[in-house]
Amino acid sequence: MSVAGHTTRHPARRRFDADRLLTLACVGLPLIGLILFFAYPMAIVFLRSITVDGSYGLGNYAEVLGSSGFWRATRHSLVMGGATTALSVFLGFIIAHGLYRCAFPGKWLIRSVIVLPLLAPSLVQALGLIFLLGRNGIISRALGIEIEIYGFWGLLIANTLYALPQAVMIIGAALILLDARTYEAAEVMGAPPWRQFRDLTIPAARFGILNAAFVCFTITITDFGNAAVIGGDYSVLATEIYSQVVGQRNFNMGAVVGIMLLLPTVISYSIERQAMKRQQAGQTTGQVAYRPEFAALRDLSMAALSLLICAGILSVIGIVVYASFVTLWPYNMTLSPKHYDITLAGGYSSLWMTIVISLAAAAGGTVAVFLLGLGLRRLPQAIAQPIQILAAMPAAVPGMVLGLAYILTFNSTATPLYLLYGTAALIAIVNFYHYHTQAFLTVMTGFRQLPEALEEAAGSLGAGLGRTARDIVAPFIAPMLVSVFFFLFMRSMVTLSAVVFLTTPDLSVAAVTIMRLDDAGLTSQAAAFSTCVMAVVCAAVLSMKATLALMGRRTMAKGAE
Amino acid sequence: MKTWIQTTALSMATLGLAAPALADELTVYTALEEEEIAAYVEAAQAAMPDTEINVLRLSTGKLGARLLAEAGNPQADVIWGWAVSAMMDPQILEMLEPYSAKGVDVLPDTFRGADGKWFAPIGYMGAFCVNTARLEEKGLPMPTSWADLENPAFKDEILMPDPNSSGTGYLHVNAVLQSMGTEAGWAQLEAVDPNMAQYTSSGSKPCKSARVGEYTVGISLAFTAMQSIEEGYPLAMVFPEGGVGYELEASGLMASSDNKEAAKAFLDWTMSDEAIGLYQTYKALITVPGVDASKAAEAAGLPADISTVLAKVDFVRAATDQTAVKAQWKEKFGR
Numbered sequence: 001m002s003v004a005g006h007t008t009r010h011p012a013r014r015r016f017d018a019d020r021l022l023t024l025a026c027v028g029l030p031l032i033g034l035i036l037f038f039a040y041p042m043a044i045v046f047l048r049s050i051t052v053d054g055s056y057g058l059g060n061y062a063e064v065l066g067s068s069g070f071w072r073a074t075r076h077s078l079v080m081g082g083a084t085t086a087l088s089v090f091l092g093f094i095i096a097h098g099l100y101r102c103a104f105p106g107k108w109l110i111r112s113v114i115v116l117p118l119l120a121p122s123l124v125q126a127l128g129l130i131f132l133l134g135r136n137g138i139i140s141r142a143l144g145i146e147i148e149i150y151g152f153w154g155l156l157i158a159n160t161l162y163a164l165p166q167a168v169m170i171i172g173a174a175l176i177l178l179d180a181r182t183y184e185a186a187e188v189m190g191a192p193p194w195r196q197f198r199d200l201t202i203p204a205a206r207f208g209i210l211n212a213a214f215v216c217f218t219i220t221i222t223d224f225g226n227a228a229v230i231g232g233d234y235s236v237l238a239t240e241i242y243s244q245v246v247g248q249r250n251f252n253m254g255a256v257v258g259i260m261l262l263l264p265t266v267i268s269y270s271i272e273r274q275a276m277k278r279q280q281a282g283q284t285t286g287q288v289a290y291r292p293e294f295a296a297l298r299d300l301s302m303a304a305l306s307l308l309i310c311a312g313i314l315s316v317i318g319i320v321v322y323a324s325f326v327t328l329w330p331y332n333m334t335l336s337p338k339h340y341d342i343t344l345a346g347g348y349s350s351l352w353m354t355i356v357i358s359l360a361a362a363a364g365g366t367v368a369v370f371l372l373g374l375g376l377r378r379l380p381q382a383i384a385q386p387i388q389i390l391a392a393m394p395a396a397v398p399g400m401v402l403g404l405a406y407i408l409t410f411n412s413t414a415t416p417l418y419l420l421y422g423t424a425a426l427i428a429i430v431n432f433y434h435y436h437t438q439a440f441l442t443v444m445t446g447f448r449q450l451p452e453a454l455e456e457a458a459g460s461l462g463a464g465l466g467r468t469a470r471d472i473v474a475p476f477i478a479p480m481l482v483s484v485f486f487f488l489f490m491r492s493m494v495t496l497s498a499v500v501f502l503t504t505p506d507l508s509v510a511a512v513t514i515m516r517l518d519d520a521g522l523t524s525q526a527a528a529f530s531t532c533v534m535a536v537v538c539a540a541v542l543s544m545k546a547t548l549a550l551m552g553r554r555t556m557a558k559g560a561e
Numbered sequence: 562m563k564t565w566i567q568t569t570a571l572s573m574a575t576l577g578l579a580a581p582a583l584a585d586e587l588t589v590y591t592a593l594e595e596e597e598i599a600a601y602v603e604a605a606q607a608a609m610p611d612t613e614i615n616v617l618r619l620s621t622g623k624l625g626a627r628l629l630a631e632a633g634n635p636q637a638d639v640i641w642g643w644a645v646s647a648m649m650d651p652q653i654l655e656m657l658e659p660y661s662a663k664g665v666d667v668l669p670d671t672f673r674g675a676d677g678k679w680f681a682p683i684g685y686m687g688a689f690c691v692n693t694a695r696l697e698e699k700g701l702p703m704p705t706s707w708a709d710l711e712n713p714a715f716k717d718e719i720l721m722p723d724p725n726s727s728g729t730g731y732l733h734v735n736a737v738l739q740s741m742g743t744e745a746g747w748a749q750l751e752a753v754d755p756n757m758a759q760y761t762s763s764g765s766k767p768c769k770s771a772r773v774g775e776y777t778v779g780i781s782l783a784f785t786a787m788q789s790i791e792e793g794y795p796l797a798m799v800f801p802e803g804g805v806g807y808e809l810e811a812s813g814l815m816a817s818s819d820n821k822e823a824a825k826a827f828l829d830w831t832m833s834d835e836a837i838g839l840y841q842t843y844k845a846l847i848t849v850p851g852v853d854a855s856k857a858a859e860a861a862g863l864p865a866d867i868s869t870v871l872a873k874v875d876f877v878r879a880a881t882d883q884t885a886v887k888a889q890w891k892e893k894f895g896r
Contacts, residue, residue, distance in 0.1 A: 069895050136695070136774035150759060232759045233896035239726070242762060246622035247726035248887060249650055251629055328793050330773060331694070344595040407630035501627055505588060505615030519620055520595040521788040523769060
């Protein structure tokens with residue numbers, strides 16, 4: 001590499017070169033991961049999509065594009081994606097705004113409840129909605145009417161429940177770091193609160209809002225689980241793939257739809273990047289953290305709205321937890337712990353393994369996106385841009401496609417990567433790359449708020465990239481890293497669609513156990529197992545948060561000495 | 562605590578390298594039901610103490626996707642108890658090697674492949690799951706045939722799996738077409754279509770939705786119906802007059818297996834007297850002549866002679882027709 005050749009005696013030059021090397025490593029390592037574990041498997045899927053009877057051609061694409069079912073599903077997917085995005089970003093902004101820009105007590109409650117859909121296995125959300133809003137659900141029975149939940153509206157609610165916490169995470173990353181002094185200045189100049197909101201908060205949050213919209217749209221058009229259980233006859237692209245691959249063993253046609261799903265995502269992300277160019281990046285130095293003061297009208301309405309949304313989430317999940325103790329929902333409502341006696345499908349044994357896998361995915365993943373975000377800031381736009389698009393793409397791949405792509409890629413003895421096949425490491429890896437987009441965009445949104453001048457000052461004072469990263473960037477971006485870590489941990493604990501194809505007779509995960517119990521008709525046991533998973537995840541997250549708080553206090557004490 | 566240590570140790574091992582398959586390990590892919598798998602494997606393991614039998618259970622559709630994705634370097638030694646209509650897919654047959662398991666000759670020709678690549682001593686049936694509580698509440702008559710489901714009173718009260726996503730869906734469609742004749746069969750499906758609330762992607766979902774009272778009739782599987790009745794749901798299992806669809810659960814030897822001795826021994830076991838004895842406990846549908854399934858059938862509330870409720874199904878024709886039938890179905894009923 002040319003950089004190595006330049007290492008001369010000149011100290012400033014050497015540091016510069018060392019910095020360049022470090023930048024290369026920061027971007028290079030995560031990039032190699034992205035290429036090996038995302039781009040390469042997807043390239044193999046692409047090859048399958050153009051394979052027609054043993055040779056290459058566009059016949060599969062022509063066939064898919066010529067079928068009316070595909071266009072109907074595309075139309076449905078786009079409408080559903082748009083509606084879910086609008087609703088999730090709107091509600092997500094309300095909650096993030098409430099959490100970070102308003103003053104009211106009980107925020108911890110909102111913060112804890114809002115993440116619940118992330119740590120709930122998909123079965124829980126589906127059951128919860130049906131038990132509540134189904135034709136024979138509690139609300140239908142109480143009102144004496146039959147709500148028709150299956151179809152567009154049910155799917156919209158289910159998708160929004162799932163997208164909302166991710167929207168809050170990303171928009172929150174933009175709002176948490178706003179500078180208090182600009183608000184003080186606005187206050188002094190007599191700007192009324194609505195103008196402060198319009199001229200300060202909204203522009204500052206724009207990057208987060210656009211990123212959140214992108215994520216919500218993408219995860220909605222790729223989701224299969226909700227569509228299958230509550231979508232009724234509302235066919236979407238992900239159900240098209242399922243019917244091709246699982247129903248008809250027509251691999252190559254499924255690959256075609258999988259590849260086509262990348263298109264709207266790449267287009268929307270490119271548009272978004274284009275839109276962002278016009279916005280000034282970053283903040284000024286010496287920020288003062290914003291401490292909102294109580295304003296009755298704003299805060300009470302924000303709190304009420306947030307609590308209302310939380311109540312909805314809590315009731316959907318709570319009813320499943322409750323039902324797991326009910327003898328025979330909805331016909332014998334006496335309580336009993338009998339569904340917790342699980343012996344089939346491997347019993348509780350998969351739970352512990354899943355924790356190990358999820359911690360590995362979360363820790364490795366958080367480091368990787370941090371390094372990538374750090375390095376990307378120092379690369380010229382022309383190189384950074386394509387890497388950013390690649391890093392934002394994984395969410396556009398339905399889990400099922402990713403899982404099957406991993407089989408095609410890693411079950412081939414052609415490369416040494418074969419050693420990973422059938423290991424827990426590969427499951428951790430697929431979990432991270434499945435959720436790469438959300439992790440990456442959260443960190444990027446956080447980085448966006450980091451004043452460049454701060455890094456520049458550190459640089460001119462002689463701090464290299466390593467020290468700047470450790471002492472300036474990491475502490476600044478820490479809240480985002482923590483939410484990314486918990487996000488990856490929670491999703492890895494419960495995600496099913498990709499891992500179901502990567503488990504082996506010796507190696508299973510909790511989500512697969514839940515699916516097997518439900519497949520066996522033991523839906524109540526599946527709900528009981530899900531409740532245990534949720535309890536374990538809550539306990540793990542709480543204890544990790546407590547450890548973090550303790551460590552934070554200790555560092556603060558040390559700093560005060 | 563002990564499981565924790567064990568799994569940690571296991572994860573350490575698996576996080577490292579994938580151990581090369583040992584000679585005395587056997588990997589079996591199956592779509593049989595959890596409960597029966599546990600019983601069969603326990604007995605088979607006792608009969609083959611030197612072989613460690615590792616079983617991967619997936620639903621019929623997902624197992625197919627997995628087998629095809631792994632086709633470049635197959636991991637399974639044996640496919641065990643998998644829907645024969647999926648097994649007869651040329652992409653799958655290509656991966657199998659003919660093997661005549663001990664005792665397989667007793668099976669009539671219709672229950673084993675002409676090429677010797679598969680045999681099916683057992684099978685499962687479709688059924689209507691009718692929620693009796695909802696039926697009563699809505700004042701609906703108990704349906705006993707496909708024609709009964711044409712009654713407009715059943716509007717939006719019936720669920721059925723989509724044959725394009727679910728093997729169970731094709732099981733029913735094929736049975737209607739073959740037992741009534743192609744033209745009358747399509748006419749029957751068309752007559753029921755306006756009453757269908759949804760075509761689902763999963764085969765057991767219609768029964769699971771019916772049992773919790775979301776819908777009145779779920780066109781689904783007898784297994785799910787029996788299991789739900791046993792759990793206490795207000796459900797009746799109905800076999801439509803004129804015959805219900807059924808499916809054979811076929812087994813075969815993977816040509817790529819590097820442990821064929823053990824694989825063959827396992828396949829032999831599935832035709833052994835011991836295995837057949839266990840089928841009598843778990844299976845209502847046994848294709849071995851002279852073997853009485855009445856105990857399991859009776860326990861499940863089935864007629865002792867199960868053949869009286871089954872549709873006449875030609876499995877070879879069902880396999881060859883399936884692409885065309887599914888395409889036609891999608892054309893007519895795709896939503």
